[in-house]
Amino acid sequence: DVKVTQSSRYLVKRTGEKVFLECVQDMDHENMFWYRQDPGLGLRLIYFSYDVKMKEKGDIPEGYSVSREKKERFSLILESASTNQTSMYLCASASGAFSNYGYTFGSGTRLTVV
Amino acid sequence: SQQGEEDPQALSIQEGENATMNCSYKTSINNLQWYRQNSGRGLVHLILIRSNEREKHSGRLRVTLDTSKKSSSLLITASRAADTASYFCATDDNYGQNFVFGPGTRLSVLP
Numbered sequence A: 001d002v003k004v005t006q007s008s009r010y011l012v013k014r015t016g017e018k019v020f021l022e023c024v025q026d027m028d029h030e031n032m033f034w035y036r037q038d039p040g041l042g043l044r045l046i047y048f049s050y051d052v053k054m055k056e057k058g059d060i061p062e063g064y065s066v067s068r069e070k071k072e073r074f075s076l077i078l079e080s081a082s083t084n085q086t087s088m089y090l091c092a093s094a095s096g097a098f099s100n101y102g103y104t105f106g107s108g109t110r111l112t113v114v
Numbered sequence B: 001s002q003q004g005e006e007d008p009q010a011l012s013i014q015e016g017e018n019a020t021m022n023c024s025y026k027t028s029i030n031n032l033q034w035y036r037q038n039s040g041r042g043l044v045h046l047i048l049i050r051s052n053e054r055e056k057h058s059g060r061l062r063v064t065l066d067t068s069k070k071s072s073s074l075l076i077t078a079s080r081a082a083d084t085a086s087y088f089c090a091t092d093d094n095y096g097q098n099f100v101f102g103p104g105t106r107l108s109v110l111p
Helices: none
Strands: A004-006 A010-013 A019-021 A023-025 A031-038 A042-049 A064-070 A073-078 A087-094 A109-113 B005-007 B010-014 B019-024 B031-037 B043-050 B055-058 B061-066 B071-076 B085-092 B099-101 B105-110
Touching (some): A010 A019, A023 A031, A031 A073, A042 A064, A042 A073, A073 A087, B019 B105, B031 B061, B031 B071, B043 B071
Parallel strands (some): B010 B105
Antiparallel strands (some): A004 A023, A019 A073, A064 A073, A087 A109, B061 B071, B085 B105
């Protein structure tokens, strides 16, 4: 069964900390995505990547960076966590023809910044 | 970027009833997808419908697409308590690169 694994289900961090959210997929997908989900706002795209070492900004990249050193792993980095980054973070992956098949999502990481 | 908007925001029905959720979008699309999200979990892909398709079925799910009205509907027949979840539509963005998700419909199926 195909899988996207996010390293943590729940995370509590302090303001100003550097936070790493990890995502690993086992489907050999080219495309990977990071979203955040907030009540009433739906899913908003932070960053995405079409290939190793490639990254593209989504709709809300401010305060975040990403790393994709290997095809299967896409990391989201909060350089200096702030309370307004408290949210549910969702990672997704998709094949090259993802417009035909859709995304596979991980279970999400609920991050609380205190 | 364009966005699908689901309607209603929330829906409560009794087990065994049918549930209908709607999605409207702003600009032309290539594909539209529906996803389900159980509370506190990731999204699960349900069904994809292409712009040249009008209707698609998958088990108890029926999706329709009306490109002239820029709208889609998701029908769940004979609902079960396990169908309780949020449902999202997603449309490809103006550049055909990514999918943009609406805010979702929260469905509650009461036993």
